[in-house]
Amino acid sequence: MTGQKRPRVLVIAEAANPDWVSVPLIGWSLSQALRDVADVHLVTQVRNRDAILAAGLHEGTDFTAIDSEALARPLWALAERLRMGEGKGWTMVQALNALGYPWFERLVWKRFGPAIEAGEFDIVHRITPLSPTIPSALASRCAKAGVPFVLGPLNGGVPWPPGFDAERRAEREWLSYVRSAYKLLPGRGATLRGAAAILAGSWHTASEIPRRFRDKVIYLPENGIDPRRFNRIADPPEDGPLRAAFVGRLVPYKGADMLLDAAAPLLRDGRMVLDIVGDGPARSDLQIQARFLRIDKGLTFHGWQAHGAVQDILANSHILAFPSIREFGGGVVLEAMALGVVPLVVDYAGPGELVTPGTGIKVPCRGRDEIVADLGDALQRLCKDRGALPMLAQDARHRVDALFLWSRKAEQIAEVYRWVRSAEGPAPEFF
Incomplete structure (x- = not known):
């Protein structure tokens, strides 16, 4: 559709923090890159509030921090005990996050549901959690309101390759043996039906989406590069080892x-x-x-x-x-x-x-x-x-x-936004 104005996008990134790494940095980096192509209001968890304020965003105008700590904090503490080691048992952490995340979305809908239903946003885009195991009640609610819901990028659950059971046990990935059970969880089907576009961060994740939804699956790796942070060119010695x-x-x-x-x-x-x-x-x-x-x-x-x-x-x-x-x-x-x-x-x-x-x-x-x-x-x-x-x-x-520059990824997602708003033609492809 030509002549569209910049879309008004409610970006949901429960994890979005400029001072952290991994998923929170992805949530932050992508949500900020999208400001170049859309009018973005970021919704995140309250633990990210101070870092976002320090980065120069204005609360209430640029972002909203949702306080779900009453449930999130004890679940996180429980996950830390059950994983029995720093950096291990990641599947356990995701499982407990899946229990607490619906409460976060409930609070998001309580705060923004009326505005979504009133048409104050053209698109709702959930960036994080990245895990495909965590459904979203907002997908069907947005669909009923006539507002396209973009899900992802989703990534995770890559199978352990054969021959590495010792490493799997050392990582305390006990739940990984039954991870595929997430496909039976309530809400997964409604999430996939309600989403107007599903961004898959890996071909494995794309392959786990049921065939009937594949026409709205778009492969888009979640990681990106900020050229302000990676601004050098390697110059190793020509001689020597x-x-x-x-x-x-x-x-x-x-x-x-x-x-x-x-x-x-x-x-x-x-x-x-x-x-x-x-x-x-x-x-x-x-x-x-x-x-x-x-x-x-x-x-x-x-x-x-x-x-x-x-x-x-x-x-x-x-x-x-x-x-x-x-x-x-x-x-x-x-x-x-x-x-x-x-x-x-x-x-x-x-x-x-x-x-x-x-x-x-x-x-x-x-x-x-x-x-x-x-x-x-x-x-x-x-x-x-x-x-x-x-x-x-x-x-x-x-x-x-x-x-893979964040600016380029924002342009790619802008094409996804145009596609879900026009509801015309096949899904865009970038790779």
């Missing part, structure tokens, strides 16, 4: 232990150096492994670092070595690509979708021993000849600029 970096939480499924095994011969003889940025429950085991492999000389554990320091380390690296075997989004892969650091990843889930031929290096997702062997072969080749890396780095940066 291959410089690799791993950035992420040190938990079993991220695969840092496989990387150490694969890189050990190269680290011992000085052909490669490796920076590990991040922390987590697996750090002590990784340090013991490093001593056993006698690779301490070529390996540095940096722990958690501020954003600028992480960028400095990446910008001095030839490759990001990131063999995660169950990564939903893979934001760090995009961040490396934006800097011109070539990603070396396992071809599975988020990283496998973000890295295409010509923009990085992928090894097949097989058993642990096979991944270690394939990683070792790839690293050996790069140590012998780094000639392909500059072109890969350049094309990786071009891919990010074309598809």
Whole structure:
């Protein structure tokens, strides 16, 4: 539909915080990018209020903070106890969030339902939660009011690959064995029927949407890049050893232990150096492994670092070595690509979708021993000849600029908004 004015969009992002990472940063970044293409009012949870005020938004005009702490706080505390370890048991956290989230939406409808029914908003868009397991009562309510409801991007639930049950248990992912039961939960069907568009952050999530709703499913990875934060171009030394970096939480499924095994011969003889940025429950085991492999000389554990320091380390690296075997989004892969650091990843889930031929290096997702062997072969080749890396780095940066800047993602979603308002033609495609 041509000649449409900027849509008035009520953006619901229960998690939206400029000071945090992962889902809250996605909720914040996307909601703010959308202000360039729409008149946005953000609705979020009260825990984000102070950070949003500090970022310069005006409460009541730019955003509303919903206080659902009476239920959210005890559920979060319970999840922290049940997960039995920092950074573990994520499926448990999502399950308990699913219990508390309907109360948040009930409060949202109490505050904004009359305005939605009165036509004060052209679109309602729920960005977070990202999990496809959490239904939305607002979808059917908006449909009854004649206001298009956009859901997503949704992502999560990528199956554990065969051969990694030990890592699955180490992550305390007990509920992952019965995760598919969410498809039977009340409200899922109504959510999918009521949504005018469903943004799927991964092809796996898209595949879980019932076929009768596929005509409104749009593939759109949830992660994006802010060029103000990633504003350098990597410039690693032309001579000397291959410089690799791993950035992420040190938990079993991220695969840092496989990387150490694969890189050990190269680290011992000085052909490669490796920076590990991040922390987590697996750090002590990784340090013991490093001593056993006698690779301490070529390996540095940096722990958690501020954003600028992480960028400095990446910008001095030839490759990001990131063999995660169950990564939903893979934001760090995009961040490396934006800097011109070539990603070396396992071809599975988020990283496998973000890295295409010509923009990085992928090894097949097989058993642990096979991944270690394939990683070792790839690293050996790069140590012998780094000639392909500059072109890969350049094309990786071009891919990010074309598809994954937050400004570009806002333009993509603006096309979705035009489509749901016009109700004409097939759903837009971007990939």
